[in-house]
Amino acid sequence: MDIQSENRCFGGVQGVYTHASATCKCDMTFGLFLPEEAKDGPVPLLWYLSGLTCTHENAMTKAGAQAWAAEEGIALVFPDTSPRGAEVADDEAYDLGKGAGFYVNATQSPWAPHFSMWDYVATELPALLGETFALDMERQAITGHSMGGHGALTLAMGLPGRFRSVSAFAPIANPTASDWGRKQLSAYLGDDETAWAPHDATLLMEANGFDGPILTDTGTADQFIDLLRPEALANAVAKRRQQAVLRLQPGYDHSYFFVASFMEDHVRFHADHLMA
Amino acid sequence: MDIQSENRCFGGVQGVYTHASATCKCDMTFGLFLPEEAKDGPVPLLWYLSGLTCTHENAMTKAGAQAWAAEEGIALVFPDTSPRGAEVADDEAYDLGKGAGFYVNATQSPWAPHFSMWDYVATELPALLGETFALDMERQAITGHSMGGHGALTLAMGLPGRFRSVSAFAPIANPTASDWGRKQLSAYLGDDETAWAPHDATLLMEANGFDGPILTDTGTADQFIDLLRPEALANAVAKRRQQAVLRLQPGYDHSYFFVASFMEDHVRFHADHLMA
Numbered sequence: 299m300d301i302q303s304e305n306r307c308f309g310g311v312q313g314v315y316t317h318a319s320a321t322c323k324c325d326m327t328f329g330l331f332l333p334e335e336a337k338d339g340p341v342p343l344l345w346y347l348s349g350l351t352c353t354h355e356n357a358m359t360k361a362g363a364q365a366w367a368a369e370e371g372i373a374l375v376f377p378d379t380s381p382r383g384a385e386v387a388d389d390e391a392y393d394l395g396k397g398a399g400f401y402v403n404a405t406q407s408p409w410a411p412h413f414s415m416w417d418y419v420a421t422e423l424p425a426l427l428g429e430t431f432a433l434d435m436e437r438q439a440i441t442g443h444s445m446g447g448h449g450a451l452t453l454a455m456g457l458p459g460r461f462r463s464v465s466a467f468a469p470i471a472n473p474t475a476s477d478w479g480r481k482q483l484s485a486y487l488g489d490d491e492t493a494w495a496p497h498d499a500t501l502l503m504e505a506n507g508f509d510g511p512i513l514t515d516t517g518t519a520d521q522f523i524d525l526l527r528p529e530a531l532a533n534a535v536a537k538r539r540q541q542a543v544l545r546l547q548p549g550y551d552h553s554y555f556f557v558a559s560f561m562e563d564h565v566r567f568h569a570d571h572l573m574a
Numbered sequence: 575m576d577i578q579s580e581n582r583c584f585g586g587v588q589g590v591y592t593h594a595s596a597t598c599k600c601d602m603t604f605g606l607f608l609p610e611e612a613k614d615g616p617v618p619l620l621w622y623l624s625g626l627t628c629t630h631e632n633a634m635t636k637a638g639a640q641a642w643a644a645e646e647g648i649a650l651v652f653p654d655t656s657p658r659g660a661e662v663a664d665d666e667a668y669d670l671g672k673g674a675g676f677y678v679n680a681t682q683s684p685w686a687p688h689f690s691m692w693d694y695v696a697t698e699l700p701a702l703l704g705e706t707f708a709l710d711m712e713r714q715a716i717t718g719h720s721m722g723g724h725g726a727l728t729l730a731m732g733l734p735g736r737f738r739s740v741s742a743f744a745p746i747a748n749p750t751a752s753d754w755g756r757k758q759l760s761a762y763l764g765d766d767e768t769a770w771a772p773h774d775a776t777l778l779m780e781a782n783g784f785d786g787p788i789l790t791d792t793g794t795a796d797q798f799i800d801l802l803r804p805e806a807l808a809n810a811v812a813k814r815r816q817q818a819v820l821r822l823q824p825g826y827d828h829s830y831f832f833v834a835s836f837m838e839d840h841v842r843f844h845a846d847h848l849m850a
Contacts, residue, residue, distance in 0.1 A: 305826075305827055305829045305831040305832070306793070306795065306825040306826045306827065306831065306832065306835070307831035307832075307834070307835055308831075308834070308835045309835070312831050359635070359636050359830065360635050360636060362638040362641060362834070364831075364834070364835075365638060365641070365834070365838070517582070519582065549582040550581075550582045551581055551582065553581050554635065555581040555582065555583035555584075555588050555640075556581070556582065556583075558583070558584070558638070558640070558641065559582070559583055559584045559585070559640075562641070
């Protein structure tokens with residue numbers, strides 16, 4: 299594993315690391331914030347999954363999460379959103395290919411086998427993190443923004459017992475019924491929609507829900523809200539009587555200014571469950 | 575004035591605006607954060623001047639200042655660091671020309687008349703802000719990073735009575751004795767070093783000091799610390815018995831991770847004097 303950078307940050311260290319990924323069959327880069335407490339022993343870990351067009355870097359530099367994670371003594375990991383490199387397929391559209399892995403394991407050409415972001419985030423990266431850093435992998439939580447909110451919700455529900463709590467900023471909540479979803483799930487997984495269901499937070503909520511608390515924030519002025527379909531997830535949450543707080547925030551849009559505005563609430567929400 | 579964007583942010587609005595600058599003789603863009611309180615009347619204003627290579631955007635997206643400004647009810651303005659546009663001279667080096675205005679009024683070719691960042695920040699932009707937005711221009715403070723820390727300190731000392739308080743992150747503290755300074759002051763102002771003195775925080779401190787409190791932070795692991803010369807300013811501050819808090823922060827470097835780590839302290843420091 300190569301250290302790209304390590305910067306002192308809120309008393310801890312914001313690092314960027316690159317490793318050869320057996321899952322994605324390319325080099326992968328991630329950001330990791332370790333609070334000061336990690337010097338004395340393992341700390342809990344909050345995953346932050348990013349949205350379309352992002353790398354590991356966007357949220358690490360723009361979401362303002364380290365301030366609150368440092369206060370709570372929680373580590374943050376910022377994975378990339380897709381495989382990378384010259385040998386990896388891409389598409390001219392911003393919402394397919396590089397920067398748009400959608401947290402699934404592609405089965406279709408030309409995306410398989412590199413586009414295996416589910417396995418990367420669910421299996422390979424946690425194993426690497428647990429072996430390498432002072433992290434208590436028994437205390438994990440997950441959040442994300444937009445496509446990453448979709449990833450957070452689907453991984454949390456798809457891996458029961460893994461995450462104590464899940465939250466999301468403006469998640470793509472019902473991709474099987476959205477142009478942010480149908481296009482990508484079809485490209486990566488093929489046309490058989492039964493393969494899509496494990497990657498739709500609303501369908502997962504209808505099927506099984508989540509064994510823990512959920513927090514979501516979506517801006518009422520989000521320019522993509524019709525693609526996000528928060529109403530579908532809200533309906534499913536309410537039907538299931540799922541423990542959850544679903545917030546519609548007046549006037550906020552889809553930007554990192556929105557994410558940063560509510561980051562403290564999300565980190566403290568997870569801290570309540572990680573530090574208990 | 576053109577609105578480039580307005581995003582709801584921490585209950586207020588983060589805007590980006592472009593206007594025709596008579597001073598710089600080109601279009602200039604700045605960021606302005608207005609807290610929620612600005613809806614009810616004028617609020618105090620904290621200037622943030624950015625460093626080499628930056629535009630109005632870097633600190634606006636990476637310094638995390640809005641969180642604290644919103645709590646305190648203070649506006650933030652993020653000016654650009656130089657004139658812009660095809661008609662504006664530039665240099666191949668990152669530290670001269672565009673992105674490197676050094677907050678002076680250039681007198682030398684090819685930099686004059688566009689490179690007039692002192693007058694832009696001292697005169698034109700405050701007039702525009704005061705006319706256009708709900709800002710209490712009787713309550714201003716100033717901060718900045720690196721070259722912007724130089725700008726903040728020199729403007730604060732060069733405009734007595736304008737700013738109630740001044741702070742800086744890793745400021746270029748003694749440019750007349752540094753490669754971050756001699757090259758630029760020579761290019762912009764010519765070889766007569768008497769013209770440089772009003773643009774050196776250490777020399778200004780020796781001459782007159784500042785009629786108010788000063789806060790500076792510099793990382794002990796700052797990779798540019800030999801160019802910043804915090805020791806020269808510290809010496810001058812102590813000699814003058816200037817009211818000041820000069821902090822050397824162990825292990826921090828020159829990055830925005832350093833800036834973000836101490837932003838809360840700086841905003842609260844200014845708030846103590848702006849809200850009094």
